[in-house]
Amino acid sequence: MRLEPYLEQLAAKAIADSLGEAAPALLRPADPAHGDYQINGALPLAKRLGKNPRELAAPLAEALAAAPCIEAAEVAGPGFVNLRLSPIWIARELNAIAVDRERDGVPAVDQPKKTVVDYSAPNVAKPMHVGHIRSTVIGAALCRVLRYVGHEVIADNHIGDWGTQFGKVLIGVRRFGDPEALEARPIDELERCYKLAHALSEKDPAVADEARAELAKLQQGDPENLAMWRKLVATTRAELDRIYDRLDVEFDMWRGESAYEPMLPAVVERLLAEGIAREDEGAVCVFFDDHPKLKKSKTPFIVRKRDGAFLYSTTDIATVLWRRDELGAERALYVVDKRQALHFEQLFATVERLGVAMELQHVSFGTILGANGKPLKTREGDLIRLSDLLDEAQQRAGALMQAELEVREEDLEELAPIVGIGAIKYADLSQNRNSDYRFDWDKLISFKGNASPYLQYAHARIASIFRKGEVDPDALDPNSKLELTEAAELALAKHLMRFADAVHQAAESALPHLIADHLYALARAFSVFFESCPVLRSEGTTRSSRLLLCWLTARQLRRGLGLLGIEAPERM
Numbered sequence: 001m002r003l004e005p006y007l008e009q010l011a012a013k014a015i016a017d018s019l020g021e022a023a024p025a026l027l028r029p030a031d032p033a034h035g036d037y038q039i040n041g042a043l044p045l046a047k048r049l050g051k052n053p054r055e056l057a058a059p060l061a062e063a064l065a066a067a068p069c070i071e072a073a074e075v076a077g078p079g080f081v082n083l084r085l086s087p088i089w090i091a092r093e094l095n096a097i098a099v100d101r102e103r104d105g106v107p108a109v110d111q112p113k114k115t116v117v118d119y120s121a122p123n124v125a126k127p128m129h130v131g132h133i134r135s136t137v138i139g140a141a142l143c144r145v146l147r148y149v150g151h152e153v154i155a156d157n158h159i160g161d162w163g164t165q166f167g168k169v170l171i172g173v174r175r176f177g178d179p180e181a182l183e184a185r186p187i188d189e190l191e192r193c194y195k196l197a198h199a200l201s202e203k204d205p206a207v208a209d210e211a212r213a214e215l216a217k218l219q220q221g222d223p224e225n226l227a228m229w230r231k232l233v234a235t236t237r238a239e240l241d242r243i244y245d246r247l248d249v250e251f252d253m254w255r256g257e258s259a260y261e262p263m264l265p266a267v268v269e270r271l272l273a274e275g276i277a278r279e280d281e282g283a284v285c286v287f288f289d290d291h292p293k294l295k296k297s298k299t300p301f302i303v304r305k306r307d308g309a310f311l312y313s314t315t316d317i318a319t320v321l322w323r324r325d326e327l328g329a330e331r332a333l334y335v336v337d338k339r340q341a342l343h344f345e346q347l348f349a350t351v352e353r354l355g356v357a358m359e360l361q362h363v364s365f366g367t368i369l370g371a372n373g374k375p376l377k378t379r380e381g382d383l384i385r386l387s388d389l390l391d392e393a394q395q396r397a398g399a400l401m402q403a404e405l406e407v408r409e410e411d412l413e414e415l416a417p418i419v420g421i422g423a424i425k426y427a428d429l430s431q432n433r434n435s436d437y438r439f440d441w442d443k444l445i446s447f448k449g450n451a452s453p454y455l456q457y458a459h460a461r462i463a464s465i466f467r468k469g470e471v472d473p474d475a476l477d478p479n480s481k482l483e484l485t486e487a488a489e490l491a492l493a494k495h496l497m498r499f500a501d502a503v504h505q506a507a508e509s510a511l512p513h514l515i516a517d518h519l520y521a522l523a524r525a526f527s528v529f530f531e532s533c534p535v536l537r538s539e540g541t542t543r544s545s546r547l548l549l550c551w552l553t554a555r556q557l558r559r560g561l562g563l564l565g566i567e568a569p570e571r572m
């Protein structure tokens, strides 16, 4: 069950019964001494009625105290009601969660939405930069979370496979391409060829003309250029697949920009015919002079250049229409760098004028910074390659485990990628995506603090309790009575109750860090519990109760990490 909506409903009813109408606001006080939750519904109501809020809060507290889930409801401060949950009620709810192995007590949404998640989307022949790493990790986690709460998700890799770069790429590959490198490392090799051709075209106008001519030939369907373009895209895709494999990332479709090419002329014609776009100095543009927010930027949305070429904006409009008409999508989430904010605002405003009623959201994110506070680069100042980053993570994770844990040699090889790559993902997902974050190897690959190795270790430690006690967790009775008498037991139990809220809130706001925050708080609560409450050395119903708490914690850690795309090994 979801705890917060349940309490909100309860409070709404209590307020309606005792005070008349008012929407309650439910808060979670930072200091648990102020209760588990806090209702401040009496405050706004008192203001409206011109009454003393503490007086209004008294009957509200009384009504709430009568509910079975509430242990105590007390008026506090200027007119808050502080709530403490009943241990008996919590124990029963946790039994229900323990029984529910399928969903761990996380209900499905009432209204599932067919949702496209547009993420990763690197560009062929341009380097896969740090922004694509974030998009890949965040997008994949969102797909898992949205599916888990019951939405129908279509993961689409909208790669940049059709751009003006191809004129230079084609001549670059023809002149400088190393066939072997093109097979083995196409992403790097294409970028190298592109750079060389670009430099040449800067110096020699004849080369620039040649690049333009090759691009035009490609766009007009010249068989030779088309065949070469296909091959370049296919080899790039093969290398991307290897990276996605290591990251355990999957897509339901790869519809890159090129797939929309045939739709583009008609899109522009329609925008012109409906008066949404107009010609301006030969280009076709959408203007936003009357748009409350966009008028300020004064930049039009150009959908066709003077030379007749279409742009990123045109493909994106066509993509929205295709997803609506061909996929029947009700919603699309674009997991893209925040530097593209204006592009998406203009896109959304344009398709709205076309009558598109889909829910469109730019799930934007900040930059990954290096130790110097500047965007992450190699020491030579180059962009970091994703595959190098993953190699280093694996190697560092292996070294740390060797130094700090007694990992068996034969397990090390299997664990290093799980711990290392998991740590890269978690470093990203544990931050609010809207902010920039500092990439720090020592913090992210660590058994201390808010890092995934710490969470994986907590999970493995619980698994080892079961091994040591020779208890099969699957054979535990999920309905055995939970004794929440020690403070640490009750605190842990309350954290366990929050899982469904964390998952749903993460899904609703597309903020995976809400799940990470929950897991970290849970692991810490577990560690306090484990230090003060012996498990295997206790007896009778206390022992079975504590084993059940251990099992619930392990399951939640595993499930939560799984939603973030991180494995939780049984042994570390």
Ligand code: ARG
Residues within 6 Å of the ligand: 118, 120, 121, 122, 123, 158, 159, 160, 316, 319, 334, 336
């Ligand atoms: N390829 C683009 C880039 O690297 C990202 C594409 C995002 N998706 C979209 N539908 N615009 O910047």
